[in-house]
Amino acid sequence: MTALRAGRGFALVSPTRIDDELADALTAEGPVKWLIAPNLFHHLHIGEARRRFPKALLLAPRGLAKKRPDLTVDHALEDGLPGELAEHVTHVPLQGADRIREHVLFDRASGTLVATDLVFNVTKPEGLVTKLILSLVGANGCLAQSRSWRLFTSDGARFRESLAAVLELPIRRLVMAHGEVVEEHAHDLLRQALGFAAPPAALTAGVI
Structure with missing residues (x-):
């Protein structure tokens, strides 16, 4: 997992398992605003991360929804990055x-x-x-x-x-x-x- 700072918040790329200690450490630095599945393979712990950070937007490639119907993708990466994130990344x-x-x-x-x-x-x-x-x-x-x-x-x-x-x-x-x-x-x-x-x-x- 990689955490990218964008403005006052963070994007988590390829989230791994996040325990309470890590979640607290992340939120102490700023809100987690985006969860990113960067390809069709790295999505195993996205659902868990979303439960940890329910306000974060899920960004993923088109096609992930077919593999993971349990997930709601908020923004397709093929459409670029959303506003604030695009200002930094x-x-x-x-x-x-x-x-x-x-x-x-x-x-x-x-x-x-x-x-x-x-x-x-x-x-x-x-x-x-x-x-x-x-x-x-x-x-x-x-x-x-x-x-x-x-x-x-x-x-x-x-x-x-x-x-x-x-x-x-x-x-x-x-x-x-x-x-x-x-x-x-x-x-x-x-x-x-x-x-x-x-x-x-x-x-x-x-x-x-």
Whole structure:
């Protein structure tokens, strides 16, 4: 789960289980105004989060309501972000991958990109099964895009255009659902992980 501050409130991206202590800590910092399911896979604890924060708006991709008829989606991510949230967060839909419908979010104040399943960064996988699965998808021990995206993507050209739009953002920090946060050289490392050529300056500086 990632908490993004927007004005006086917060957006929770991919909410996990929230106990009383965490709920109190969050509300002490400001109201939780938005709950975001950033793709069709990360929605397991959205219902629980909504019961915790009943006044929060639920934002999700079109198609989630079919998977989760128990949820009422207040705003489709395909329509952009609602007012106050859009003032602080940039939203990029990953076009051409309708099987997952992922939307990445960029916090302009901190330069943080929230890329839920776009890349993995499990640098120290634990257990043989985890290592095997990560090896099969090409993401064992490094920042990488899972080979599963080949199955998710139906229009490669549109998908690459979306990735190019993501890389136009001034990314300083990278957060994803699976793996460690990237605190340094986030933009160049993401560019490499997505298969885009690194700029000469980055290569010269030994960033990659």
